[in-house]
Amino acid sequence: MSGSSLAGRRMRFRLLRASLMRRRSRVLIELLAVAIGASTMFSLATLALDVPRQLGQELRGLGANLLVSPESELDATQLQQAEELIPDDALVAHAAFRFQTITINEQPYLAAGTDIAAAKSVKGYWDLDGEWPSQSGEVLVGRDVADWIGLQVGQRVTLEGASIEQQLRLQVSGIFSAGGNEDALVVITESDLTTLTGRGGRYDIAEFSVALDQTQLSALAAQINGSVAGVTASPVQRMASSEAQVLAMLRSLLVLVSVIVLALTLIGISTTMMAVVTERRVEIALRMALGASSRSIQREFIGEAVVLGALGGTLGVGLGYVLANTVSQQVFAADVRFNVWFGLVCVGTAMLLAWLASRHPVSRAAAIDPALVLREE
Amino acid sequence: MSEMTDAVRMDKVTKAYGELKALDELDLVVKQGEWVSIVGPSGSGKTTCMNLIGCMDRPTSGVVEISGLNLANMNENDLTRVRREQIGLVFQKFHLIGHLSALENVMLAQYYHSITDESEALAVLERVGLAARATHRPSQLSGGEQQRVAIARALINQPPLILADEPTGNLDAANAAAVLELFAELHTQGVTLIVVTHDPSVAARGTREIVLDHGTLVRDSVLR
Numbered sequence: 001m002s003g004s005s006l007a008g009r010r011m012r013f014r015l016l017r018a019s020l021m022r023r024r025s026r027v028l029i030e031l032l033a034v035a036i037g038a039s040t041m042f043s044l045a046t047l048a049l050d051v052p053r054q055l056g057q058e059l060r061g062l063g064a065n066l067l068v069s070p071e072s073e074l075d076a077t078q079l080q081q082a083e084e085l086i087p088d089d090a091l092v093a094h095a096a097f098r099f100q101t102i103t104i105n106e107q108p109y110l111a112a113g114t115d116i117a118a119a120k121s122v123k124g125y126w127d128l129d130g131e132w133p134s135q136s137g138e139v140l141v142g143r144d145v146a147d148w149i150g151l152q153v154g155q156r157v158t159l160e161g162a163s164i165e166q167q168l169r170l171q172v173s174g175i176f177s178a179g180g181n182e183d184a185l186v187v188i189t190e191s192d193l194t195t196l197t198g199r200g201g202r203y204d205i206a207e208f209s210v211a212l213d214q215t216q217l218s219a220l221a222a223q224i225n226g227s228v229a230g231v232t233a234s235p236v237q238r239m240a241s242s243e244a245q246v247l248a249m250l251r252s253l254l255v256l257v258s259v260i261v262l263a264l265t266l267i268g269i270s271t272t273m274m275a276v277v278t279e280r281r282v283e284i285a286l287r288m289a290l291g292a293s294s295r296s297i298q299r300e301f302i303g304e305a306v307v308l309g310a311l312g313g314t315l316g317v318g319l320g321y322v323l324a325n326t327v328s329q330q331v332f333a334a335d336v337r338f339n340v341w342f343g344l345v346c347v348g349t350a351m352l353l354a355w356l357a358s359r360h361p362v363s364r365a366a367a368i369d370p371a372l373v374l375r376e377e
Numbered sequence: 378m379s380e381m382t383d384a385v386r387m388d389k390v391t392k393a394y395g396e397l398k399a400l401d402e403l404d405l406v407v408k409q410g411e412w413v414s415i416v417g418p419s420g421s422g423k424t425t426c427m428n429l430i431g432c433m434d435r436p437t438s439g440v441v442e443i444s445g446l447n448l449a450n451m452n453e454n455d456l457t458r459v460r461r462e463q464i465g466l467v468f469q470k471f472h473l474i475g476h477l478s479a480l481e482n483v484m485l486a487q488y489y490h491s492i493t494d495e496s497e498a499l500a501v502l503e504r505v506g507l508a509a510r511a512t513h514r515p516s517q518l519s520g521g522e523q524q525r526v527a528i529a530r531a532l533i534n535q536p537p538l539i540l541a542d543e544p545t546g547n548l549d550a551a552n553a554a555a556v557l558e559l560f561a562e563l564h565t566q567g568v569t570l571i572v573v574t575h576d577p578s579v580a581a582r583g584t585r586e587i588v589l590d591h592g593t594l595v596r597d598s599v600l601r
Contacts, residue, residue: 291461
């Protein structure tokens with residue numbers, strides 16, 4: 001009977017095409033209901049995955065979350081060994097520092113010698129008046145030091161090392177505020193510190209900013225401790241747990257919103273499908289009067305809904321990606337990653353929702369006495 | 378030679394809705410090739426009678442046979458099969474599917490019956506004088522044309538019985554005459570026609586007139 005032969009399949013396709021192409025306004029409403037649902041689902045799912053990742057990267061700008069300190073001094077080999085254990089895509093920034101007491105106007109201060117570019121990436125959160133040093137001969141001073149001595153940006157200051165012969169006259173390129181002990185530091189290049197102290201190539205601490213969650217960070221610290229001799233790696237607990245809490249709350253919020261949207265989508269698609277099927281009650285009754293079995297009616301109408309689900313789902317995934325990308329561009333100035341699996345799951349879910357939403361009204365319409373419906377019309 | 382089976386046989390058929398009997402022990406036999414007009418006032422049981430013959434309802438008691446097939450013990454699928462294979466339906470409001478062309482509306486009945494054949498469907502449209510309008514949709518056809526498409530749809534599977542419910546009820550005189558001419562042509566070809574109508578002029582075109590009142594047969598006259 002209907003549908004099993006090649007001619008039957010061709011006719012079924014012809015009926016489907018006619019229904020989709022010639023009932024344009026109705027099909028558009030159904031398609032939009034599914035597409036809006038799928039786009040919201042896809043964009044939220046993409047954001048739920050991508051926002052915590054991007055936010056994690058942003059939070060890394062708030063300072064290091066892993067410290068590596070030596071038993072005595074940290075050399076370049078130990079530093080490199082520790083660095084190699086950190087996954088490339090997780091290492092956001094790192095810098096090593098050597099601290100040495102110097103004197104300014106015969107008063108002792110703590111100087112930090114470092115690779116300025118590296119320090120700038122780890123200490124990006126410092127509030128800066130002026131600029132970071134761009135070369136040797138320049139110094140960045142903490143707000144407390146500047147206040148004590150009365151220094152201003154552009155002024156020259158003399159730093160003395162261990163002996164009177166070891167001194168440098170440097171220009172203040174900037175004054176920073178970190179809001180803590182660091183404000184009592186002066187930051188200079190490694191080479192200037194070597195000139196002042198006569199010793200170089202060794203560090204007192206290395207700070208790493210790593211985009212990993214709390215558990216992964218603890219595991220990484222343990223791995224460094226186990227693999228690199230003479231060093232102690234420890235996560236900055238307060239930073240790591242705060243980050244983990246923020247990201248977990250954000251993820252929970254996005255998942256909750258996604259679930260609510262999914263429920264609303266189901267209601268929206270169901271209502272639309274139900275309205276459309278109810279509108280086609282007479283057509284269903286007529287087809288039954290012409291000899292269609294209840295089963296073939298269900299196959300044809302639910303099949304049509306599933307095709308609409310696939311079309312609307314695909315359209316929705318495209319729109320959802322554009323939406324998620326726009327949000328990400330506005331907030332993080334970065335593109336979101338297109339997740340093919342998410343896309344496939346969204347299209348599959350749209351088809352499943354269309355199937356679920358049409359199943360009940362179609363079954364109900366197919367169970368009604370066709371004579372009754374045709375008479376009522 | 379075996380005796381020809383009756384197109385329709387109703388034996389003491391009663392259809393009750395609670396206390397109300399829409400049909401009350403109705404006995405009716407329609408021979409093959411007859412053109413029977415069923416008339417009667419509203420509530421006389423015409424529609425119930427049509428629904429029972431059209432396998433769209435079941436009697437409370439009594440036996441209905443279509444082309445010798447007893448419907449009493451049939452399930453829904455069997456009834457659908459009998460309707461598909463034995464009966465062509467024509468409605469007062471045409472009931473064409475709006476988004477399908479005239480040709481596709483005709484082919485739809487073929488689709489549920491057996492194998493679709495476009496040339497066969499075109500030939501039937503030719504027979505009702507609408508081959509040139511095959512690609513038109515119902516909204517592009519006049520009422521008379523729509524009813525002729527509906528008749529083509531009823532004829533496509535060559536059913537032995539055509540059941541028409543007020544087929545000219547929504548047509549002007551000229552279109553009603555054209556439809557009745559088609560019925561006359563089918564009658565001469567041996568198709569059994571049962572036509573429910575309020576219109577005495579339509580009823581008069583049949584070979585036999587049955588008058589129902591309060592679910593019982595009050596007159597059965599052979600017109601020619």
